[in-house]
Amino acid sequence: MGTSADIIELMLPLKAEYVSIARLTASGIASRMGFDIEVIEDIKVAISEVCSKYVQKGSSLAEKFKIIFTVSEDCLTITFNSEDKSLRCIFNKEDDELAISILNALMDEVQLCIDNNDDYLLTMSKYLERKM
Amino acid sequence: MTNYVKVVISGEVDIYTSTKLKEKLYDIIDKNDKDLKIDCSQLKYIDSTGLGIFAGAFKKAKEFDRKIYLTGLKSNIKKLFVITGLDKLFIIEE
Numbered sequence: 001m002g003t004s005a006d007i008i009e010l011m012l013p014l015k016a017e018y019v020s021i022a023r024l025t026a027s028g029i030a031s032r033m034g035f036d037i038e039v040i041e042d043i044k045v046a047i048s049e050v051c052s053k054y055v056q057k058g059s060s061l062a063e064k065f066k067i068i069f070t071v072s073e074d075c076l077t078i079t080f081n082s083e084d085k086s087l088r089c090i091f092n093k094e095d096d097e098l099a100i101s102i103l104n105a106l107m108d109e110v111q112l113c114i115d116n117n118d119d120y121l122l123t124m125s126k127y128l129e130r131k132m
Numbered sequence: 133m134t135n136y137v138k139v140v141i142s143g144e145v146d147i148y149t150s151t152k153l154k155e156k157l158y159d160i161i162d163k164n165d166k167d168l169k170i171d172c173s174q175l176k177y178i179d180s181t182g183l184g185i186f187a188g189a190f191k192k193a194k195e196f197d198r199k200i201y202l203t204g205l206k207s208n209i210k211k212l213f214v215i216t217g218l219d220k221l222f223i224i225e226e
Contacts, residue, residue, distance in 0.1 A: 019146055041208040102216065105215040
């Protein structure tokens, strides 16, 4: 891997049956980067939380959404986007307490509600801990 | 005679499969008057959709003054119960 980040994009229909595809893709990429199996499981849960929320709340608003994996030397960043910006800020503290606590605990950085001017909806990152 | 009903959950519980689990689990609670022992040793994956169903099952069982035991939880799944505080609702056995 070079010093510049590699980008992998996945476009999925907003349907429950495709959430497992997001998990499998995340698992493959994280494994390729050298994350431990336990961390890979955490990343799978985190990506699934976001996808499930989009499917639950967004299927009447949009047909598909995009997941962008940015693979750098020591970090995997997962960004979500959709042509329909009404999918922005879909997590709320009251209804999604379980999901929010899971996301914050499992990922190193989570930004659930990105500024309206930004093109992306949500982003989260996990850093690779190098073994000495 | 055992004083609990044993339930085995296997595979992945996510937004796609959770409805089926909810129906089965709630039906078992409705139709039995014993505690529930859920064998999770074959449960490979669960997210908040599935955890919500477990929480609902606890609530339902509690109405009838029954307990739910969870056995064989994998470490990554047990971690989710701890993160969300749901571990306090169930009797978790190794």
